[in-house]
Amino acid sequence: MAIQSPATCGPASAPSKPRVALLVDGENLTQDLAGKIIQAALAEGEVVIRRVYGDAGRLPKWNAAPGFKMMHSGSGKNATDLLLTVEAMALMLGRQADVLCIAASDGDYTHLATYLREAGFRVVGLGESKASERLRKSFTRFRELAVSDVAKVASPTPPKPDSAAKSVLDKVIALIRDEGGNDGFSIVKLSGRMHALHQTKISTLPEKTWRNFLKSHEQLFECEPKGQDSKVRLRNAAR
Structure with a gap:
C-alpha cells in the first residue's frame, strides 16, 4: 500500500487573500466615511496597511480614528498629495501589498493610479460622487462611497x-x-x-x-x- 507524502496529506490550505494597502487623503474625505472606506477596502482582500494622510493638527477626528495610522504631512502646498503618492509608489514597487486602495475624490491622483495600473498593479479608487470621470477611469475599479445620513446631521438651529x-x-x-x-x-x-x-x-x-x-x-x-x-x-x- 502506497503511503502518501506529508505534502499531500491533510486538508488543502486555503488560498491567501490579496494584501491591500489602504491610503486615505484625510483632507479630501471626512472621518464620517471611515467605516464605508474600510468595508470597500475589505472587499478587495486583507487590509494589511491603513494610513490616513493630512495635517494632523487640523484633522483631530482622523487622528483619533481607530485602526488608522496618521501620517502627518504638514501644512505645505500639496504636501498631502505628494506624501501619499511617494508612499504609495514605495509600498507597491516594494511589493508590500498586492492591491492599492486610494480613498480620495481628488483628480491629482490620476497620474499615480494610471502609472501603477499600467505597471500591472490593481489600483482601486474609493471616492464620492463628485469624483471626475477622468479620475474614475484611471483606476482598475472605482467604488463610490455613499454619504451616510449620520454624516448629514444638521445643527439644531440652522x-x-x-x-x-x-x-x-x-x-x-x-x-x-x-x-x-x-x-x-x-x-x-x-x-x-x-x-x-x-x-x-x-x-x-x-x-x-x-x-x-x-x-x-x-x-x-x-x-x-x-x-x-x-x-x-x-x-x-x-x-
Missing part, C-alpha cells in the same frame, strides 16, 4: 442664509490666505478642502459651483481662466 453665506465667505478667505499665499490656491481643490475642514458643500449654496461663488465676490477674489491648474488669489480688499 443659521440664517445671510449669516451662513458670510460664514462661508470668511472661511474661504482664510483658506486661500493660509494655504495659497502669493501663489494662489487651486480652485479644483477648494471643494475638497472646504468639505474636509468645515463640512461645507457648494451644492447647498445658491452659486452651486465654487467658481461662481468666487466670481460673485469679484471685489475679494481674482480667478485665473478655467482649467485644471487654475488658481484664485485674494485681492487687497480681502487681505
